[in-house]
Amino acid sequence: METKIMIVDDEPDIRAxxxxxxxxxxxxxxxxxxxxxxxxxxxxxxxxxxxxxxMMPEMDGWATTKKAIGKGLLEGNVVAMLTAKxxxxxxxxxxxxxxxxxxxxxxxxxxxxxxxxxxxxxxxxDRNAHLAG
Amino acid sequence: xxxxxxxPVTQGATEVRSESVLGHEGYTGELEKALELDTASSIDGxxxxxxxERALKESxxxxxMIFEHANDGIxxxxxSCTIIDVNPRVEEMFGTKREDLVGKGFSEKGFVLPxxxxxxxxxLDRALGxxxxxxxxxxxxxxxxxxxxxxxxxRVIVREGGDRRLIALLRxxxxxxxxxxxxxxxxxELLAAHEEQQNLMNALEEQNRIICDxxxxxxxxxxxxxxxxxxxxxxxxQLLAMQENLREMNQHLEERVMQRTSEIASLLRQKESFINQxxxxxxxxxxxxxxxxPMLRDRQSDPKSKEIAEMVIRNIDYMEDLVSSTIKLAKLxxxxxxxxxxxxxxxxxxxxxxxGQYRFxxxxxxxxxRIDRGVMVSADRLRLAEVIENxxxxxxxxxxxxxxxxxxxxxxxxFAVISVRDTGIGIxxxxxxxxxxxxxxxxxxxxxxGSSGLGLAICQRIVEKHxxxxxxxxxxTGKGTTFFFTLPLHATR
Numbered sequence: 189m190e191t192k193i194m195i196v197d198d199e200p201d202i203r204a205x206x207x208x209x210x211x212x213x214x215x216x217x218x219x220x221x222x223x224x225x226x227x228x229x230x231x232x233x234x235x236x237x238x239x240x241x242x243m244m245p246e247m248d249g250w251a252t253t254k255k256a257i258g259k260g261l262l263e264g265n266v267v268a269m270l271t272a273k274x275x276x277x278x279x280x281x282x283x284x285x286x287x288x289x290x291x292x293x294x295x296x297x298x299x300x301x302x303x304x305x306x307x308x309x310x311x312x313x314d315r316n317a318h319l320a321g
Numbered sequence: 322x323x324x325x326x327x328x329p330v331t332q333g334a335t336e337v338r339s340e341s342v343l344g345h346e347g348y349t350g351e352l353e354k355a356l357e358l359d360t361a362s363s364i365d366g367x368x369x370x371x372x373x374e375r376a377l378k379e380s381x382x383x384x385x386m387i388f389e390h391a392n393d394g395i396x397x398x399x400x401s402c403t404i405i406d407v408n409p410r411v412e413e414m415f416g417t418k419r420e421d422l423v424g425k426g427f428s429e430k431g432f433v434l435p436x437x438x439x440x441x442x443x444x445l446d447r448a449l450g451x452x453x454x455x456x457x458x459x460x461x462x463x464x465x466x467x468x469x470x471x472x473x474x475x476r477v478i479v480r481e482g483g484d485r486r487l488i489a490l491l492r493x494x495x496x497x498x499x500x501x502x503x504x505x506x507x508x509x510e511l512l513a514a515h516e517e518q519q520n521l522m523n524a525l526e527e528q529n530r531i532i533c534d535x536x537x538x539x540x541x542x543x544x545x546x547x548x549x550x551x552x553x554x555x556x557x558x559q560l561l562a563m564q565e566n567l568r569e570m571n572q573h574l575e576e577r578v579m580q581r582t583s584e585i586a587s588l589l590r591q592k593e594s595f596i597n598q599x600x601x602x603x604x605x606x607x608x609x610x611x612x613x614x615p616m617l618r619d620r621q622s623d624p625k626s627k628e629i630a631e632m633v634i635r636n637i638d639y640m641e642d643l644v645s646s647t648i649k650l651a652k653l654x655x656x657x658x659x660x661x662x663x664x665x666x667x668x669x670x671x672x673x674x675x676x677g678q679y680r681f682x683x684x685x686x687x688x689x690x691r692i693d694r695g696v697m698v699s700a701d702r703l704r705l706a707e708v709i710e711n712x713x714x715x716x717x718x719x720x721x722x723x724x725x726x727x728x729x730x731x732x733x734x735x736f737a738v739i740s741v742r743d744t745g746i747g748i749x750x751x752x753x754x755x756x757x758x759x760x761x762x763x764x765x766x767x768x769x770x771g772s773s774g775l776g777l778a779i780c781q782r783i784v785e786k787h788x789x790x791x792x793x794x795x796x797x798t799g800k801g802t803t804f805f806f807t808l809p810l811h812a813t814r
Contacts, residue, residue, distance in 0.1 A: 205609035212616060272604035273648075293604045294611035294641055 192236035192308055194218040196226045196252065197270065198244045202293075206239060209297045210304060223252030230261035237307045239291070242271040253283050262286050264314065266307040270295075394471075394491035400484070402427045402445060414471075414493055416464040427489075432461045441473075448475040449485060458494070470495045597651040600644045607644065610637055646775040650759065653782035659701035661787075663811040666739060667692040669702070670728045673709045685723025686716075692730040697811040698737050704783045705808070711776040712741045712804050719745035719802065736789065736807040748795040748802050756793060757781045784808070 193215050195206040203219040210217045218234065220226050223244060242249040249269055256262045268289045291303065388395060394411035398404055404422050412419055415432055422430065428438045437459055448454030454475035461469050472492040479485050614637060618630035670690050674681070681688050698705070709728075716726050724744035731738045748756065755761045760774040784791040789807040 199605060199608075201609040202605065205612040209612055209616065272601050272608075294608040297612050297615050300612065 194234055195239045196220050197241035209300055213301045223247030226252050230256055235264050237304055238265055238267045240267055240269050242269055257286055396489040398487040434460050448477050452477050593651055593654055596647055600647040603644050607641055611641055650775055650779050661699050663697045664700050664702055666696050666698055666730055667694045669705050670709055673706060673713055684717050686720055687725045689727045692728055696730050696737050698808040699811045700787055700808050708780045708783050711780050715776055716743035735810055737810050738805055738807050740803050740805050742803040744801045747798045747800045748793055
């Protein structure tokens with residue numbers, strides 16, 4: 189099963205929940221517990237949908253995203269922010285092209301599956317376009 | 322011979338002469354000499370007799386002269402105090418005639434003051450007993466009634482044959498006595514004056530007493546005045562002290578109120594912050610629960626277990642709604658900026674009604690949008706939709722058996738007044754006071770998991786942040802409720 193989803197969250201239960209739901213729908217999920225680990229995996233060549241928690245210790249979701257952009261690691265990736273806040277509170281200009289959505293915690297499993305499915309299809313299309321191009 | 326002589330003086334003189342043995346000297350000296358001569362020459366015949374006669378005549382003449390011209394009054398009385406004779410001086414003294422007095426008792430004519438009569442009588446008795454009386458003072462009245470003061474001396478003469486006669490010599494001492502009278506008068510005057518003075522003194526004393534009393538009264542009044550002034554001053558001081566106390570208390574209270582106000586403001590901030598933090602903190606643990614429960618439910622083959630899972634999911638969903646609404650309200654309470662734009666209320670309501678059409682149908686609620694399409698307000702699109710959504714949801718909730726929901730709008734001045742009328746259970750006036758309070762729920766929805774108790778509170782925040790007002794009207798239980806809210810009209814020019 190191709191791993192297309194990475195969940196970046198310092199909460200193990202949330203990582204487990206996301207994995208459980210998405211795996212049940214046939215997705216391969218890579219759970220990581222920090223921004224640093226996320227960068228590591230990206231450097232190892234991960235490509236797919238990244239579900240990025242905003243509030244994390246040491247390096248939060250925004251910092252991780254910016255760093256990844258800075259390293260050119262987000263080419264061919266889709267990033268969706270997971271947030272417990274009502275509104276995203278960061279300056280979104282820098283990450284606007286990369287971050288496609290905000291998923292508010294707590295989320296319903298149906299919604300998560302359908303959203304992730306949508307992103308995957310985009311990536312698929314992109315890849316096919318690349319391959320065609 | 323002597324009987325022949327009618328003159329009492331002559332007669333008297335004769336008798337005096339015959340009574341001279343009693344030793345009365347003075348008047349009788351000459352008479353004795355004459356008698357001796359008479360005795361000595363009796364032997365000679367007629368010449369002698371004539372000579373004696375002449376001598377007697379001369380003597381009589383002498384005594385008559387004395388009797389008639391004496392400066393003192395002479396009264397000759399018999400033993401029974403009947404007047405035998407008086408001399409002219411007596412006539413003078415009493416202003417009466419000899420004829421009126423002779424043959425009368427000494428007090429008969431009323432010359433002597435009646436109260437003196439007994440004393441005179443006793444003096445006469447004494448004189449008759451001892452031969453002569455004391456010099457006595459007698460107050461008498463003249464014929465004309467004027468007073469006359471007399472000094473009287475009495476002398477008893479025993480005649481031949483033992484008859485006794487009284488000679489009273491009276492001296493007028495009125496002049497001398499006048500001094501006494503004057504003194505008496507003066508004395509009386511003095512007495513009167515004294516009395517008058519006494520009266521005057523008494524009057525003065527009385528006046529003095531009155532003045533004293535008045536002074537006392539005045540002093541008392543003054544004292545009272547002073548006392549009342551003191552009382553007033555005391556009261557004033559008390560009042561001032563009380564005022565000062567009140568001022569201090571007031572100041573203290575103001576300080577307390579300010580302190581309390583800032584404490585309350587601080588507590589409110591803490592509350593907001595706490596609720597917000599709590600809501601946020603609940604979101605993370607809720608995430609795996611909300612995410613995984615449907616899967617757990619779907620994996621149950623036992624219907625009872627499925628039912629249990631459903632119940633848990635309902636409660637978790639409610640908890641999630643509560644958390645979301647709380648965070649929303651906290652944001653509204655904080656200083657949030659609205660994205661104002663011209664918005665058609667009709668279109669907003671229409672959108673809400675279309676999105677909820679299945680829900681309304683399920684609840685057997687008919688909806689109607691009567692709002693004029695031309696009414697444009699200046700509002701935040703999403704917030705306005707939220708208000709309408711909340712009011713619609715609220716209305717459906719309180720029409721348990723179904724009913725009608727009507728939206729309408731009027732313009733009033735610079736505002737649009739939007740109304741949301743239902744045919745539900747209505748609101749009592751008691752409930753009316755609480756419906757916009759945070760977390761307040763009507764008893765019927767107390768355990769309703771579809772309600773957070775924050776819907777109307779959120780509506781109120783949103784409307785007020787737009788500068789509008791929100792309120793409800795109900796004619797009572799079972800008669801439906803109408804919610805009104807105002808929003809500023811969009812200025813077309």
